[in-house]
Every structure is written in structure tokens, then in C-alpha cells.
Amino acid sequence: MSNWTDTIVARSSPPGHTTRTLIRISGPKAEDIIARLLDHPITEPRRLTQRRLILDPDSSPALPVLACFFEPPACYTGEPTAEIQFPGNPELVRRVLDRCVQLGARPAEAGEFTFRAMIHGRLDLTEVEGIGATIAAENDAELAAAATLRQGALSQVVNDIADRVTHLLALVEAGIDFTDQEDVTAIGPDELAHSAGQTLEKLRELIQRSVNWQAVTQVPAVVLAxxxxxxxxxxxxxxxxxxxxxxxxxxxxxxxxxxxxxxxxTRGPTPMRIQLIDMAGLDEPLLRLDRQVQEQARTTIEQADLVILLEEAHDGPLPGFLIPSHERRIIRIRPRIDQQPPARSPSVINVCALDGRGLPELLEAMAQRLGAGGPTMAQGMMALQPRHAAALQQAADRLAQSIVHAGGADRSSPPAPRVANRRKDAGIAPAWELVAFELRRSLDALGSITGRVTPDDIIGEIFSRFCIGK
Ligand SMILES: Nc1nc2c(ncn2[C@@H]2O[C@H](COP(=O)(O)OP(=O)(O)O)[C@@H](O)[C@H]2O)c(=O)[nH]1
Ligand SMILES: [Mg+2]
Known part of the structure; x- marks a missing residue:
């Protein structure tokens, strides 16, 4: 991002001819620019006010607009922000943006308003990702996954774990650096192993109750067989x-x-996006299909989220390679019911693709089955993007390693004490520098998720606990 002390301006509503458009100005000159654009100043912040926009006092007539001014900290970007709404005519929008630039703003880069919100500590990285994911979401599951990020659910858990690791690191570093301070008590190997083990449990729990972001955002595949x-x-x-x-x-x-x-x-406000697949080769007489085509069909069907089976009235059961292994993923239909008797079983949907009979029921069944069977965001569940999952795993591995170097006995985390005790049994002293090194790496991995910087936190923690310089 370019210089973030500039004042930036951009249209925050969709392009083209629209009923209303929203222009947003953010930065130190926002108040001055809005004052010079309007016929009268805005007297009350955070209130939408009717004003007239003066683009060119000599020629163009003043345009009625709605304008608003936000003062920090009560604004999205964390800096003085002005917004103007008026009829969305592209030429008018261009002229207003040009005028703002003349008055000292520069066009904002992509995502720059949100970037400023992060710089000013109003959002962390996961919340920024949540906003991006909300804008990109195409179905309810994606919206729910994005909401957990946007509302800071992941950063809360990660920050809590990071605080625990920071605390441990503060104790370890205090032991290494400040042993001459009488009120400093260095942490013992067992205590470290125990606390780090408990934190490790929390981290592993988080990893376990998470789903892969791709599983949530993937478009389900529906095969016709x-x-x-x-x-x-x-x-x-x-x-x-x-x-x-x-x-x-x-x-x-x-x-x-x-x-x-x-x-x-769907019954909800957002339609469900799916991939519909018409399979190759399956239109040859079934007995003539070679092994390769059969295998291909079997794989496609096994990988599909849903299979719509077209069952004829007078044919026997379909060959095995057309039937998915799980009944939950099948919708049975009787096709061409204008030509053959409809099925009597209530679990079979009677369809005529030519006159549309049964199609609404089929669509409804598809949405229901995919909605029920697809990944859902259960209470407390978190959708992790690959970088989150990798960083959490890295943090857990480093934390486990710190327990090994401490050589303490951790009763809460079964795999660690075996290794740790070996160190103790062999009479090897705890390697505190290595413990601190691993804790710091664990903290770096956690910090990379939220964008939180750690060294100052640690120094702050040490100073607040041990009254250095008293
Ligand atoms: N009368 C009637 N004919 C249909 C219906 N659905 C498909 N057909 C006809 O059946 C023939 C085979 O259909 P097609 O969709 O190519 O079958 P596929 O081999 O399973 O892909 C075509 O001539 C279609 O027009 C239907 O619901 N009613
Ligand atoms: Mg066909």
C-alpha cells in the first residue's frame, strides 16, 4: 500500500448507473475536503445530513446530496472519514472524484480503506480476511464461515492462546535474563511442561474442531446417472x-x-450454487461400456456430493458402478413419465423433462439433501483457510518442542512427558534458551494469523510483572 497518511477517496458502491452512489473520503484532510464540497458544513458527526454539493460555483447548479462525517475512533478506518451519497450517474461520479483529488485527496487503492482499519488497530488480519470472504461469499455456508472470521472468533481463541504462550515466554526469559532481580521467580521445568501442555491441548482442540475452508466453499457436484x-x-x-x-x-x-x-x-435468501454433471460415455448401451468407461463413471459418482439416478419402469436394477456407496447421496427419479408409468414409491420423484412435471420437487430435494449433507458450521466450529491451519500446526509443533527442551514432566499431554522425562532421567539440565526459542517461534506462528506483533508484548509483560527499574 502507498503512503497511508494521505487522504484517500473512492466510490464504495457498485459501478454503472445506480439509484444512489456512495463516495468515501478517509484521512487527515477528509473534514476539510467535505467542507469545501458542500454549501454548508456538517455540524453533527455520524448523522446523515442533507446538503448541496458545489462542484463548480460558476457553471453547474448545486446538487442535493446526503453527507455524513465520522470522527475517530467511531469510524471504519479509524481516521476522519466523510461520505457523500447522490444519484449514481457515472459522469457525475467521475466529476466528484476529480474534485476531491483537486482538493487534496488521492484515489484509494484496492482494499485500502480496510487496510487503514487494520493499521489503526480496528481490525486484525483474520477480520480483514473475514470481510474479504463475506464479499466473495456465494452461499449460506460461506457467509457463516466468513462471519466467524469477521467477528473475530478465530482471533479471540488465537489471542488467548498467544497470551498464555507470551506469559510462559516472559517467565522463561525472566529466568534467563533477570535472575539477579530478587522478585523474579524463574519457572521450573515441571511447571513449564504442565502449563505449555495445557496450552498445547487448547491448540489441538482448536485444530480438531475446525473444518477446511475449501470444504465449506467448494461448489457441490451433482451427477446425472x-x-x-x-x-x-x-x-x-x-x-x-x-x-x-x-x-x-x-x-x-x-x-x-x-x-x-x-x-x-433455497428457502434462505441465498441460492445454492452447484455443479451439474452429464457424464461421458454413459449413453452407449450399458453392456458395451468398456472397463475404463465404467471405472471413470464409478469415480465420478463416488466423488459426487449427490447422484440423481434415472430409473426406468421396465429395466432391472441399475449396474453397481452407477450406484454410489452411500444411500444418503442418491435421489431416485422416474424419467419420461409421459411415456412410461410413474413410480409408486414415495421415495422416487416422477419427472418429465419435456413438460417440466416434477422438476420443482426435484430441485427442492436437491437443495434439501445438499443442505443437510454438506459441511455445516456447527456451534463453535471454525473454518480455517490453509494459512491459518498451517500456522496453528506450526505453533503446536513448536510448543511441543519447548516441552521437550524443558525436560519437565507434563501430565496433561501424554506424548510429551515420555520424551521429556528421558531428558530429565538422563540428568540433562533444561535448555532454557532453546525453550525460549521454541516458545518465540510458536508465538510468531500465532502472531502471523492475526498480524499481531509479539516482541513488544513480551517486553511489556516482563516489565509489568517484574517492576524492572524500580
Ligand atoms: N417424451 C419424452 N421424451 C424424452 C423425455 N426426456 C428425454 N426424452 C427423449 O429421449 C431421448 C433420449 O434422451 P437423452 O436426454 O438424449 O438421453 P440420455 O442418453 O440419457 O442423455 C431423446 O429423444 C429425448 O428427446 C421426456 O421426459 N419425455
Ligand atoms: Mg446424453
């Missing part, structure tokens, strides 16, 4: 609402795997 000419490609087109797959009354017309994304209507 059935005998040749049962109507898979016709159904594929009908569900997409457009012609995508070639259909033909002769078997063997679909040559490729076709994958298309579509939205499933």
Missing part, C-alpha cells in the same frame, strides 16, 4: 434452463463430460 436414452441430457438442459447437452433418440450421443454451474433455489 442412468441407462442410455433414459433422458439424462434432456434433464440436464431442463434443469439448467438452456440447451447445453446434445440429446438424441439414438444411444451414444453424449461424448464428453459436461459440467455446468447453476443456482438451486
Amino acid at each position: 442412468g441407462p442410455p436414452s433414459s433422458g439424462k441430457s434432456t434433464l440436464f438442459n431442463a434443469l439448467l434452463g438452456r440447451e447445453r447437452s446434445v440429446t438424441h433418440h439414438q444411444p451414444g450421443t453424449t461424448r464428453d463430460v459436461l459440467v455446468e454451474e447453476m443456482n438451486l433455489p
Whole structure:
């Protein structure tokens, strides 16, 4: 990011012709710029006020606008911020932005308002990631995962663990550096192993109750499977609402795997995004399918989140390679019910892809099954992006290593004392420098998650506890 003491300006609403547009100005000159843009100053902060915008006092008529001014700390960026709303005409927006630049602002870079919020300590890194993930979210699960980050759930747990490690490190460093201070009590090996072991448990617990971000954000795959000419490609087109797959009354017309994304209507406000797959090769007469095609179909079906099985009225059971191993992932349908008798079983949905009968029921069943079976954000569960997971693992490994170097007996963490006791049994003294080194690395890994800087924290902790310089 460029110089973050500049005053920046940008449109914060979508581009194009819109009913209202929002221009945001942030930085030391925000108050001055807004005062010079409006006919009268804003007297009360945080209140949307009607004013007139004066772009060019000589030629253009004053434009009625809504304007607002925020003073730190009660603002998003943590610095003086002004906002103006007016009808979203691209030419007008351009002229207002130009005028702000003339008055001393510069165009903001991507994400710069949020960057400033972080610089001013209003957001940490995970909360910034949460805001980015909220903007990018395409379904309820992603929104829920993003919310846990945005609301600081991950940083709270991580900061709590980091505080414990900081505390231990402060004790260890005090033991190394300040042994001549009479009120400094260095930590013993057993005590360190015990406390570090408890913190390690917390860290492992966090890792265990987390899900991979990808599992939440991945678009579920739905495969259409059935005998040749049962109507898979016709159904594929009908569900997409457009012609995508070639259909033909002769078997063997679909040559490729076709994958298309579509939205499933849900009961919630956000539709569910899915991938619909029409499989290659399955339109050959089933007995003629070679092993390779069968294996391919089996793999696609096994990896799918949901399989829609088209079952004919007069055929026997479908061959095994078309049936997924788990019943939970199957929706059975009877296709072409204008041509063949409908199924009597309530678990089979009767569909006619040509006139649309049964399609709403099928869509509803798909959304329900995927909603229930897909990854959900249970209470207290955290979705971790790969960098979070890697940093947590690194922090845990370093912490475990610190216990080994201390050589103390940790009763709360089973694997550690075995190794640790060996050191003690062998009469090797605790390697305090190495303990401190590993604790510091653990802390660095935790700090990299939230962007929290640690050295000052440690010094602060040492000073506050041991009254150095008294
Ligand atoms: N009458 C009727 N014909 C259908 C229906 N669905 C598909 N077909 C026809 O059945 C034939 C095979 O359909 P297709 O979608 O290519 O089957 P696929 O081999 O399973 O992909 C085509 O001639 C379609 O027009 C339906 O619901 N009713
Ligand atoms: Mg086909």
C-alpha cells in the first residue's frame, strides 16, 4: 500500500448507473475536503445530513446530496472519514472524484480503506480476511464461515492462546535474563511442561474442531446417472434452463463430460450454487461400456456430493458402478413419465423433462439433501483457510518442542512427558534458551494469523510483572 497518511477517496458502491452512489473520503484532510464540497458544513458527526454539493460555483447548479462525517475512533478506518451519497450517474461520479483529488485527496487503492482499519488497530488480519470472504461469499455456508472470521472468533481463541504462550515466554526469559532481580521467580521445568501442555491441548482442540475452508466453499457436484436414452441430457438442459447437452433418440450421443454451474433455489435468501454433471460415455448401451468407461463413471459418482439416478419402469436394477456407496447421496427419479408409468414409491420423484412435471420437487430435494449433507458450521466450529491451519500446526509443533527442551514432566499431554522425562532421567539440565526459542517461534506462528506483533508484548509483560527499574 502507498503512503497511508494521505487522504484517500473512492466510490464504495457498485459501478454503472445506480439509484444512489456512495463516495468515501478517509484521512487527515477528509473534514476539510467535505467542507469545501458542500454549501454548508456538517455540524453533527455520524448523522446523515442533507446538503448541496458545489462542484463548480460558476457553471453547474448545486446538487442535493446526503453527507455524513465520522470522527475517530467511531469510524471504519479509524481516521476522519466523510461520505457523500447522490444519484449514481457515472459522469457525475467521475466529476466528484476529480474534485476531491483537486482538493487534496488521492484515489484509494484496492482494499485500502480496510487496510487503514487494520493499521489503526480496528481490525486484525483474520477480520480483514473475514470481510474479504463475506464479499466473495456465494452461499449460506460461506457467509457463516466468513462471519466467524469477521467477528473475530478465530482471533479471540488465537489471542488467548498467544497470551498464555507470551506469559510462559516472559517467565522463561525472566529466568534467563533477570535472575539477579530478587522478585523474579524463574519457572521450573515441571511447571513449564504442565502449563505449555495445557496450552498445547487448547491448540489441538482448536485444530480438531475446525473444518477446511475449501470444504465449506467448494461448489457441490451433482451427477446425472442412468441407462442410455433414459433422458439424462434432456434433464440436464431442463434443469439448467438452456440447451447445453446434445440429446438424441439414438444411444451414444453424449461424448464428453459436461459440467455446468447453476443456482438451486433455497428457502434462505441465498441460492445454492452447484455443479451439474452429464457424464461421458454413459449413453452407449450399458453392456458395451468398456472397463475404463465404467471405472471413470464409478469415480465420478463416488466423488459426487449427490447422484440423481434415472430409473426406468421396465429395466432391472441399475449396474453397481452407477450406484454410489452411500444411500444418503442418491435421489431416485422416474424419467419420461409421459411415456412410461410413474413410480409408486414415495421415495422416487416422477419427472418429465419435456413438460417440466416434477422438476420443482426435484430441485427442492436437491437443495434439501445438499443442505443437510454438506459441511455445516456447527456451534463453535471454525473454518480455517490453509494459512491459518498451517500456522496453528506450526505453533503446536513448536510448543511441543519447548516441552521437550524443558525436560519437565507434563501430565496433561501424554506424548510429551515420555520424551521429556528421558531428558530429565538422563540428568540433562533444561535448555532454557532453546525453550525460549521454541516458545518465540510458536508465538510468531500465532502472531502471523492475526498480524499481531509479539516482541513488544513480551517486553511489556516482563516489565509489568517484574517492576524492572524500580
Ligand atoms: N417424451 C419424452 N421424451 C424424452 C423425455 N426426456 C428425454 N426424452 C427423449 O429421449 C431421448 C433420449 O434422451 P437423452 O436426454 O438424449 O438421453 P440420455 O442418453 O440419457 O442423455 C431423446 O429423444 C429425448 O428427446 C421426456 O421426459 N419425455
Ligand atoms: Mg446424453
